[in-house]
Amino acid sequence: MSRAQEKEKPQRSCLGCRTVHDKEQLIRFVLSPQGEVVPDIDGRLPGRGSYTCIKAECLATAAKLRTFNRSFKQEVNLLPPADMVALVGRLMRNRILGFLGLANRAGKVISGGSLVSDAIRGKIKPGIVLVASDVSENIGEKIVVLARVHGIPCECLLTKDEFGAILGKAPRSAIAVKPGGFVIQLANEIKRYRNFLGEV
Numbered sequence: 001m002s003r004a005q006e007k008e009k010p011q012r013s014c015l016g017c018r019t020v021h022d023k024e025q026l027i028r029f030v031l032s033p034q035g036e037v038v039p040d041i042d043g044r045l046p047g048r049g050s051y052t053c054i055k056a057e058c059l060a061t062a063a064k065l066r067t068f069n070r071s072f073k074q075e076v077n078l079l080p081p082a083d084m085v086a087l088v089g090r091l092m093r094n095r096i097l098g099f100l101g102l103a104n105r106a107g108k109v110i111s112g113g114s115l116v117s118d119a120i121r122g123k124i125k126p127g128i129v130l131v132a133s134d135v136s137e138n139i140g141e142k143i144v145v146l147a148r149v150h151g152i153p154c155e156c157l158l159t160k161d162e163f164g165a166i167l168g169k170a171p172r173s174a175i176a177v178k179p180g181g182f183v184i185q186l187a188n189e190i191k192r193y194r195n196f197l198g199e200v
Contacts, residue, residue, distance in 0.1 A: 012051040015067040016058030026051040027059070027088065027196075029068065036077040037068050037084075041091045048072065054195045056085045092193045097158070099189055100130075100166050100175070103182040110176040111167050113139055119176050120146050126176035127183030128153045132160040135173040143174050155190055 009022045028040040030047040040049065050071040052058045062068060063081040079087060103109050110119045110126065113135075119126050120143075129147045131140045133156050140156065147154035160171035167175070177183055 012049075014053040014058050015050055015062035015071055016052050016055070017061070019053065021053065023051065025054065027054055031072055031076060034077065035074070037072075037079075039088045039091055041088070041095055054192050056089070056196055056198060059088060060085050089193075089196060092189070092196055093158075096186065096189045096193060097162060097166060099182060099186045100177070103177050103186070104167055106182070108178040108180060108182050109167065110178070111163065111169065111172045111174070113143060113173040116174040116176045117143060117146055120150050120152060124179070125150060125152055127179040128155070128187055129174060129176045130154075130158065130163075131156045131174045132163055132172070133157060134159050139173050153187060157190060157193075 009024070011020050012023050012026055013020045014026065023043075028043050028045075028049045028051055029037050030040050030045045030049055032038050037050075038045065050068055052062050060081040063078055063084045066076075066078065068076050068078055078084065100109065110116055116126070116129060120129065129143065129152055131143050131154060144154050144156070160173055163172040163175050164170050177186060
């Protein structure tokens with residue numbers, strides 16, 4: 001993409017810190033018919049949009065200062081700052097789960113500590129590995145180190161029960177996603193989520 005094309009990307013300012021970014025680098029919010037501020041994580045809901053950085057602190061500031069009122073040019077119904085942050089975090093987490101579910105239905109997911117470890121050592125390696133945040137330190141560390149040795153991105157995210165629910169199976173300590181488009185989408189969503197939590 002040329003520099004001219006990059007400059008043509010739509011930009012918006014954050015309601016929290018007032019910095020300007022490309023729209024795709026922000027979280028969009030819209031108003032419901034009842035005047036409630038609704039997070040539009042997918043960026044597809046109709047109506048005028050308002051934006052914050054992908055940072056909990058920016059969203060909390062916007063909610064606390066009620067800058068959504070000014071942006072939407074009316075009095076809006078808004079959750080308390082902490083509740084708004086929790087809602088967006090939950091929606092972003094659910095989006096990651098949704099991508100994993102799609103990858104699983106496409107036959108792109110390997111699950112279970114042993115099978116994931118075998119896949120990492122195999123000829124066709126996974127594009128990304130996810131280790132449950134509540135797995136035992138011994139099991140989790142082995143998979144993380146193994147993935148690192150083989151140059152495979154590895155994230156400690158979600159829980160064993162969430163992994164199991166996605167797959168329709170018992171809890172799983174780890175899952176791996178085979179190379180392909182799902183890996184790029186998933187890695188991007190995880191990065192956005194960690195950025196929101198202040199972990200990036």
